[in-house]
Amino acid sequence: MSRKLKVGVVGAGAMGTSHVATLAAGVPSAQVTRVFDMDTARAKSVAEAVGGGASDSAEALIADPEVDAIVIASPDFTHADLAVAAIAAGKHVLCEKPLAVTAEDARRVVDAEVAAGRQFVQVGFNRRFDPGFVDLKGSIVDGSLGDVRLLHGIHRNASNTTSTDDATLVTGSMIHEFDTFRWLLDDEVVGIRVESPISEGFRDPQIATLWMAAGQMITAEVYCNAAYGYDVRVEVVGSGGSASLEPRTPVVRRIAGQGSSSIGSDFVAHFIESYRLELAAWADASLAGDVVGATAWDGYVANLVAASGVAALHSGAREAVDVPECPGLYT
Numbered sequence: 001m002s003r004k005l006k007v008g009v010v011g012a013g014a015m016g017t018s019h020v021a022t023l024a025a026g027v028p029s030a031q032v033t034r035v036f037d038m039d040t041a042r043a044k045s046v047a048e049a050v051g052g053g054a055s056d057s058a059e060a061l062i063a064d065p066e067v068d069a070i071v072i073a074s075p076d077f078t079h080a081d082l083a084v085a086a087i088a089a090g091k092h093v094l095c096e097k098p099l100a101v102t103a104e105d106a107r108r109v110v111d112a113e114v115a116a117g118r119q120f121v122q123v124g125f126n127r128r129f130d131p132g133f134v135d136l137k138g139s140i141v142d143g144s145l146g147d148v149r150l151l152h153g154i155h156r157n158a159s160n161t162t163s164t165d166d167a168t169l170v171t172g173s174m175i176h177e178f179d180t181f182r183w184l185l186d187d188e189v190v191g192i193r194v195e196s197p198i199s200e201g202f203r204d205p206q207i208a209t210l211w212m213a214a215g216q217m218i219t220a221e222v223y224c225n226a227a228y229g230y231d232v233r234v235e236v237v238g239s240g241g242s243a244s245l246e247p248r249t250p251v252v253r254r255i256a257g258q259g260s261s262s263i264g265s266d267f268v269a270h271f272i273e274s275y276r277l278e279l280a281a282w283a284d285a286s287l288a289g290d291v292v293g294a295t296a297w298d299g300y301v302a303n304l305v306a307a308s309g310v311a312a313l314h315s316g317a318r319e320a321v322d323v324p325e326c327p328g329l330y331t
């Protein structure tokens with residue numbers, strides 16, 4: 001039998017629990033051996049459900065010989081330090097987005113990989129593995145839309161317990177859009193403006209306008225407390241047509257003169273297949289000593305865009321995004 005990747009998971013909340021279950025049920029090349037969470041009872045029950053055990057600390061989990069590679073699914077502020085520790089231990093990492101809260105912290109992860117002379121980190125920008133997003137990118141790459149001029153993104157949660165203020169809406173939620181746009185267009189963001197119809201308290205929703213290096217413009221609405229459900233859409237508009245990723249609406253009912261379809265509120269359920277494909281690609285690449293998907297550099301650049309986005313929300317002006325030269329490790 002071929003070797004399995006022994007995985008340790010830090011953080012057993014919504015994402016960590018989902019990742020543990022997906023690795024156990026849907027990724028034959030991986031086996032969850034350890035889980036750590038500040039809530040030790042939770043870590044124990046999540047680990048034992050898949051035949052693993054709880055670790056006493058994140059440091060112990062990273063050092064554990066029963067752990068080949070690490071999934072980081074603890075809160076955003078813990079990501080950079082954990083990723084740097086895993087790199088120091090020579091272990092592959094799937095780090096949930098964002099790579100860090102600040103660009104400076106994300107840069108520490110990049111610098112650690114450059115110093116090590118190899119990549120270890122995949123950032124959990126799962127949309128890169130979502131079949132719908134992959135299909136959408138295909139219609140950009142194959143030229144059927146002509147020259148792409150505009151993108152429009154919508155990202156709404158029914159409610160959100162992790163993006164709870166002006167800045168974390170950008171660094172924790174809108175950061176998905178920043179990576180998605182860079183990846184879809186294979187280009188860099190050069191400018192961003194972020195506005196909100198709300199002037200006091202938590203400024204939710206926010207609308208970003210982004211400018212890409214090749215000239216395309218993008219609008220991105222992120223609404224963390226949209227109440228009605230989870231809703232992610234993107235439309236690409238080109239000189240030859242448009243393509244849009246619509247929400248999944250499996251059944252439309254027409255009853256008593258009314259048409260309706262259901263809208264779920266669970267982001268894990270919405271993107272579950274993308275998480276499975278992401279974890280499977282990560283496990284296979286880690287066993288081969290490779291990194292696929294979004295790299296630490298991609299995570300860092302997304303944090304740079306987010307930093308300019310937060311500055312723009314405060315200034316009300318278009319802010320520049322200056323991406324430094326990419327280290328050779330990532331080119």
Ligand SMILES: NC(=O)c1ccc[n+]([C@@H]2O[C@H](COP(=O)([O-])OP(=O)(O)OC[C@H]3O[C@@H](n4cnc5c(N)ncnc54)[C@H](O)[C@@H]3O)[C@@H](O)[C@H]2O)c1
Pocket residue numbers: 010011012013014015016036037038039042058073074075076078096097098124125126162172267271
């Ligand atoms: N890729 C995606 O689509 C996606 C979606 C949601 C969340 N996320 C990211 O996943 C991460 C987890 O989010 P969540 O929704 O599961 O949050 P959550 O609040 O449900 O879970 C976080 C867990 O981390 C634990 N924890 C807190 N501090 C810790 C520490 N220092 N060390 C270890 N564990 C600690 C908590 O006890 C909790 O169980 C966040 O970084 C979030 O941004 C990604």
